[in-house]
Amino acid sequence: MKDNIYTISKKDLFDLFSRLASSSRVVVPYIKGERFYFADFDPEKEDSIELGGIRQSEPVKSFFSRPREKVSGFDKDKPKPLILAGVKSCDLAGFYIQDSVFLTGDVKDPIYASNRENTTIISVDCTFAKETCFCLAIEGAPYPTANFDMNLSIMDNNILVEVATAKGEAIVSRYRMFFKSAGTRHTQIRDSNRRAVSDEVKDFINKRGTPDSSKIKGMVKEKYNLQELWQDTASTCVECGACNLICPTCHCFLLFDGSRGVHPIRNRIWDACLYKSFARVAGGANPRKHLYERMRNRFDKKFSFFPETIGKFACTGCGRCIDACAGDIDIREVLKGLVNGKWNKPPHK
Amino acid sequence: MKNPYSSIQAEVLNVVTESANIKTFTIKPRGEIGFRAGQFMEVSLPGIGEAPFTPSSNHNNKETLDFTIMSAGRVTKLIHEAKPGDIFGLRGPYGLGYPLDTFKSKEVFIVGGGVGLAPLRALLYALFNEIDSYKKITVKYGARTPKDIIYKGEIDTWRTKSKNINIEISTDIGDDTWKGNVGLVTTILNKDSLDIENSVAIVCGPPIMMKFVTFKLLDLGFKDNQVYLSMEKNMSCGIGKCGHCRIGPFYACKDGPVFTYDKIKGLPNIWD
Numbered sequence: 227m228k229d230n231i232y233t234i235s236k237k238d239l240f241d242l243f244s245r246l247a248s249s250s251r252v253v254v255p256y257i258k259g260e261r262f263y264f265a266d267f268d269p270e271k272e273d274s275i276e277l278g279g280i281r282q283s284e285p286v287k288s289f290f291s292r293p294r295e296k297v298s299g300f301d302k303d304k305p306k307p308l309i310l311a312g313v314k315s316c317d318l319a320g321f322y323i324q325d326s327v328f329l330t331g332d333v334k335d336p337i338y339a340s341n342r343e344n345t346t347i348i349s350v351d352c353t354f355a356k357e358t359c360f361c362l363a364i365e366g367a368p369y370p371t372a373n374f375d376m377n378l379s380i381m382d383n384n385i386l387v388e389v390a391t392a393k394g395e396a397i398v399s400r401y402r403m404f405f406k407s408a409g410t411r412h413t414q415i416r417d418s419n420r421r422a423v424s425d426e427v428k429d430f431i432n433k434r435g436t437p438d439s440s441k442i443k444g445m446v447k448e449k450y451n452l453q454e455l456w457q458d459t460a461s462t463c464v465e466c467g468a469c470n471l472i473c474p475t476c477h478c479f480l481l482f483d484g485s486r487g488v489h490p491i492r493n494r495i496w497d498a499c500l501y502k503s504f505a506r507v508a509g510g511a512n513p514r515k516h517l518y519e520r521m522r523n524r525f526d527k528k529f530s531f532f533p534e535t536i537g538k539f540a541c542t543g544c545g546r547c548i549d550a551c552a553g554d555i556d557i558r559e560v561l562k563g564l565v566n567g568k569w570n571k572p573p574h575k
Numbered sequence: 576m577k578n579p580y581s582s583i584q585a586e587v588l589n590v591v592t593e594s595a596n597i598k599t600f601t602i603k604p605r606g607e608i609g610f611r612a613g614q615f616m617e618v619s620l621p622g623i624g625e626a627p628f629t630p631s632s633n634h635n636n637k638e639t640l641d642f643t644i645m646s647a648g649r650v651t652k653l654i655h656e657a658k659p660g661d662i663f664g665l666r667g668p669y670g671l672g673y674p675l676d677t678f679k680s681k682e683v684f685i686v687g688g689g690v691g692l693a694p695l696r697a698l699l700y701a702l703f704n705e706i707d708s709y710k711k712i713t714v715k716y717g718a719r720t721p722k723d724i725i726y727k728g729e730i731d732t733w734r735t736k737s738k739n740i741n742i743e744i745s746t747d748i749g750d751d752t753w754k755g756n757v758g759l760v761t762t763i764l765n766k767d768s769l770d771i772e773n774s775v776a777i778v779c780g781p782p783i784m785m786k787f788v789t790f791k792l793l794d795l796g797f798k799d800n801q802v803y804l805s806m807e808k809n810m811s812c813g814i815g816k817c818g819h820c821r822i823g824p825f826y827a828c829k830d831g832p833v834f835t836y837d838k839i840k841g842l843p844n845i846w847d
Contacts, residue, residue, distance in 0.1 A: 297580040331829065333579045333814040450843070478818030481580065481811050485622035490664070492580050497818070505819060507809050508626060508648030511782055513844035526843075527821070534824050 232387040232398065232405035233412060239378075239385060240275075242404050243267045246309050246397070250346075253289070255282050255312035264289075264312070278353030278380045281314040281544050285474040287324055290341045291496075293471070297337060297481070299491035308341075311348040311378075316361050316544035318349055318373040320474030326536045327477045346393045349374035351419065355426035358545025360558055363431050363438045366543050368423045379416040386412045436558040437565040439539060445564040446522075446529040453518065455569055459560050460521035462553030462572045467498025469547035469555075475528065475540040478504075499523055525560065579814050582619050582664030583608060587657050588639060593725035597690050598655055599631065599643040602663055609668065610634055612675070612701040613694060613805070613833045616667030617813055618642055620657075624650040625664065627810040629832075631693040633700035640665075643693035643725060669813035670832050673698055673777065673803065681773050682711040686788050688760055688780020692716055692725055694805055695779050699733060706737050710773070714742040717760025717784065721746050721753040741767075760784060761791045771796045777833075779805035786846040789836055799837035806831050806839065 234242070243252050244267075252267035257276035261283050267275075289310055296302075328338035352359075352368035361368055370377045376394035379386040386408055389395050398405050431438075449455060470476045480497040483490060497504060500520050506512040514520045528540040541557065548556050554573030563569045583606040591599040610616065612634050619625030626648070632641035646655045657663070683702060687695045695714070702709055714733070718724040724744060734742055749757040756763050760780075776792050778785050785804055792802050808820035808827040820827035823842035825834070839845050 298578055299581070327816055331815050335814075335816055336578055477816070479812075479816075480819075481625070481817065483619060483622055483624045490619075490621035492582075494580075494817075499818070505809050505821075507807065508651060509645075509781070510647075511847060513808070513847040515847070519844070527818075531821065531824060 230389045230395075231408040231413065232389070233384045233408045234378075234387050234404050234406070235384060238404040239277075240269065240272055242397075242401055243309075243311070244269055245401060250307040250309045251305070252309045253311065255279070255350075262312075264310075267311075277312050277350045277378060277385075280352050280354065280356050280359065281316050281546070282312070283546070283549075285320065285472060285544075285546065286310065286313050286317040287320060287474055287477070289345065290324060291328065291335070291338050291477065291479065291494075294493065294495045295337065297492050297494050299489055300486070305344060308345040309348065310345055311350070313347050313349045313370075313374065314352055314544075315349065315367055315370045316359075316542040317474050318347070318370050319361070319364075319366050319542035320544075321373045322536070322538045323475035323532060323540045324477055326532075326538075346375045346397065347373070348394075349377045351377070351379045351416070352423050353380055353419070355423055355430060356545065357430050358548045358558075359427050359543065360431050360434075360436050360545060361543035362424060362427045363436050364442075364539055364541050364543040365439050367420075368427050369420045379419065381412065381415045381419065384412070386416050434558055435562055437561055441565045442529060442539070442561055443533065444530075445561070446525045449564050449567075450522065450526070455563065456518040456522040458569055458571045459555065459563070460518040463500065463517060463521060463555060464552050465500050465502065465517065465520075466552055467500050468550040468552065469557075470498035470500055470524070471496050472546045472550045473540075474542055474544055474546070475532075499527065525564075579666070580812070582617070582621075582625070582666045584621075585640070585663045585665045587659050587661045587663060589659060590657065593643065593727070594723045596646045596655075597643060597723075597725050598646075599641055599725075600654070600657065600663070601632075601639050601641050602665070603639050604665055608640075608665055609637060610640075611668070611672035612697040613672035614668035614670045615694075615810065615813075615828075615832060616640075616642075616665055616669065617811075618644075618654070619664035619666075620650060620653055621662060621664050623653055625666075626650045626654075627669075627807075627813070627828075629694035629697065629805070630668075631696040633704065634697060635700075635704055641696075643690060643696070645690040667813060669810070669828050671830070673701070673833055675701055678702075678775055679705075679708045680710060681775055682713070682770055683709050684769065684774050684776040684792075685712070685714045686760060686764065686776065686778045686780070686792075687714070687716045688784035688788070689718060689723065690725065691780030691784070691805065693779075695777065696726060698777060703733075703736050710739065710770075712737065712740045713767070713769070714740070715760055715763050716742070716744045717763075717780070718744065718746050720748045721750050721755075759787070761787050764788065764791045764795065766795055769795075771801075775801050775803060777803045782846050793836075799840055800835045802836040803833050804836060804839070805833055806845065808832070 328335040556574035
């Protein structure tokens with residue numbers, strides 16, 4: 227028997243959420259149609275809470291650096307602690323990038339740091355895969371291996387709980403009555419479920435011929451000057467920035483000033499490198515005037531910059547950008563084209 | 576934790592009109608904020624917006640800072656309306672600045688274009704602080720017309736700082752009063768009596784000027800790692816988080832904004 231694993235029934239888990247909600251904000255995933263989304267835990271809506279499934283439509287980065295927020299010029303009340311439940315592995319992988327941007331270097335981002343500190347992450351194994359899932363090609367897996375405080379693996383009538391940090395341990399020790407001890411017989415079921423979902427992801431990867439990380443490494447650099455390839459990639463892009471905004475790793479933001487009465491306030495909103503103005507300077511010079519250059523830049527940042535600077539791809543295989551793209555540009559097809567040198571213009575559907 | 580996005584206030588003490596679209600603002604920060612020549616700061620109009628500028632004053636002057644600013648966009652146009660007594664916001668300094676220690680005992684060859692002379696003025700004052708440490712200082716400055724030359728009243732005083740300083744100005748277009756060279760700044764770049772082996776070249780100006788000056792310097796015999804370029808990208812947060820000023824594996828705000836040419840040579844769109 228391991229000392230960091232437990233089981234909990236679904237009913238007890240929801241009771242736990244209710245208890246936690248008295249002193250914390252508890253956010254859980256709900257299902258609507260085929261989509262999963264985050265909202266505050268509401269015992270009245272327990273029936274539509276879906277812990278398993280796949281990643282939610284929105285990336286969890288929005289809980290740490292918000293789409294629009296004040297960064298200076300205001301007094302911030304300390305928010306309630308946040309318990310964020312139902313996070314999937316591809317969003318946890320996003321923390322490698324987000325944390326490296328906001329928590330390392332000479333200066334930390336105080337807002338992100340405080341939100342990270344204030345949040346307990348309860349992740350959940352994916353219980354199935356979607357055609358757009360390709361985490362296993364990008365050094366990931368459909369179940370959490372790092373960056374969580376507590377992980378849940380849903381089994382037939384029970385949930386296996388793995389505690390990874392002191393934050394997770396604090397919940398267990400405070401509400402010990404909900405947790406029962408677990409052993410190998412539980413981890414065997416979990417591992418078998420994980421294998422089954424992994425096989426689904428592998429099937430989708432193989433059917434499409436999505437290249438894996440070993441083949442992708444260095445490819446953007448190698449094909450950087452194939453202008454035609456990048457122009458073709460961008461040929462149906464409408465510069466909406468959805469791929470940037472919905473990406474769990476994209477972190478860029480725009481600072482802009484405003485005021486509340488006579489008090490100046492500095493705000494930030496998420497920015498997108500597909501926007502023409504992204505790198506433009508006041509004199510009008512723009513290092514990425516052309517759309518294909520901005521499209522290429524997005525891939526360069528994800529598959530060259532971050533691997534070179536922190537040793538991680540800034541893509542987690544979540545497939546959100548595939549769903550979000552109005553021009554039917556499929557990141558898997560772009561990667562395929564880079565590796566095979568055989569180009570396939572969008573739409574990729 | 577200190578909030579890196581918050582500005583301190585600075586009062587405008589003096590405004591000098593340098594040219595039709597360039598002014599120098601002397602400001603007094605209400606709080607501690609120093610810099611080393613070549614580092615930049617984010618200057619804001621409270622509630623309106625901010626933009627990155629390299630101070631143009633002597634970094635040993637702790638009381639006041641000069642910023643020489645061209646009216647080029649939304650924020651700078653409004654900054655140009657500022658009068659003594661007005662309040663700016665200020666945060667920084669950011670970036671690495673010029674590695675002055677490695678310039679010591681060398682010949683410093685400075686090439687500026689337009690408002691690009693601003694950070695070079697801060698560099699010059701820094702060199703003047705320890706003038707005997709540098710073997711020779713050469714300044715080549717290019718402006719569009721004689722009317723566009725900035726620091727007009729001051730340049731002659733620079734010539735008196737040492738017998739080893741040489742300053743030459745060229746204008747792209749001349750006029751009746753102009754006795755100097757007419758032509759792009761590249762036309763006044765020559766070996767003169769330079770000891771190139773033992774020199775560093777410092778360049779700041781518009782991207783197209785930096786490009787051709789760099790190529791000319793390489794033709795003259797400068798090595799890639801002897802050419803220091805000010806890469807003025809869209810620096811916004813100043814701390815390598817917002818993503819706007821990326822050049823290959825670097826952020827201009829924290830890894831620059833001054834780079835030697837060998838570091839950025841071959842990276843995409845560096846001259847745009």
